[in-house]
């Protein structure tokens with residue numbers, strides 16, 4: 001009886017989910033960024049949120065990572081908790097230098113089910129493309145370590161303490177190291193432990209620790225976008241980049257107009273701009289007859305090209321009898337949100353001889369802003385008379401005109417090509 005040759009066994013997929021951890025180093029003090037010295041740069045805002053939140057929702061969201069551990073400074077526990085609310089990350093307190101911080105993160109990972117591989121990344125590199133992570137992981141199939149890096153494009157000079165050029169360093173073969181730096185976990189943990197035991201605390205990145213320990217480390221192509229935010233100008237540039245990107249995401253700017261009239265009838269107050277205002281008459285209508293909110297609602301529906309207030313809330317439907325018109329405006333704003341858009345500006349003009357609008361203008365702006373869920377700075381309320389001409393001049397009713405400016409996600413180019 002002959003034994004068939006053993007079928008070749010496929011190597012286990014080493015980058016399978018569950019096997020890879022991301023270790024983000026965020027324990028630095030970041031004093032080089034200047035200004036606001038009490039806030040390390042990884043907690044400074046870019047595009048409206050802290051750098052570290054941008055980093056963790058960027059590279060930290062890569063599907064390869066089963067665990068994300070962040071090494072933080074003990075003074076930053078509150079800032080970290082605030083910045084990472086809602087993100088599935090673990091925090092561990094780091095050491096005095098980067099090397100000790102990474103070691104603390106590795107020991108934390110080792111203590112609770114060590115991963116096969118670990119990618120170590122700087123918190124202040126928020127724009128690492130997923131393709132860089134893929135390249136690092138792929139290279140770990142045949143290397144103990146693989147680091148993102150870029151060939152040095154500039155001619156390199158070595159200078160003395162006085163700034164005098166001593167020599168030109170040939171740049172052939174020179175690469176500038178970025179992160180992530182990926183390693184087989186057991187190998188980099190052992191290397192860090194050995195370096196610490198040997199009293200080496202001066203190794204400036206994890207590849208240097210690996211090299212010192214004799215591991216085989218390979219470079220893969222990094223990305224120019226994956227730069228480190230080091231100086232204040234880097235933070236400013238990152239902030240502008242994110243803000244511009246967000247504007248481009250909502251580049252379909254729409255303006256809609258609305259118009260409404262309600263007549264006066266018996267009563268002792270009007271509801272106008274969301275407020276009850278004492279008056280010697282009331283406005284007559286099916287709902288609370290808030291002519292201002294009706295015009296604003298129609299302006300938003302106009303910008304959405306989605307019917308009008310009558311088609312969304314038919315006067316024939318008894319459920320809208322006497323209803324607070326805030327319901328209509330809030331619904332129109334919900335339709336904007338459902339399209340992924342925002343209300344950028346609401347502008348309301350009320351035309352009447354009485355009541356006087358001026359004393360109520362600011363309260364009206366605040367109320368409209370609250371209903372629409374936008375800042376008061378995005379709401380204008382204006383009033384005029386019609387010089388006693390026409391029905392408003394004869395005090396028979398109130399007229400309202402409104403415009404709404406919306407910003408919506410651009411339609412697919414193949415939809416209308418605009």
Ligand code: MG
Pocket residue numbers: 260261262285289290291294
């Ligand atoms: Mg109306």
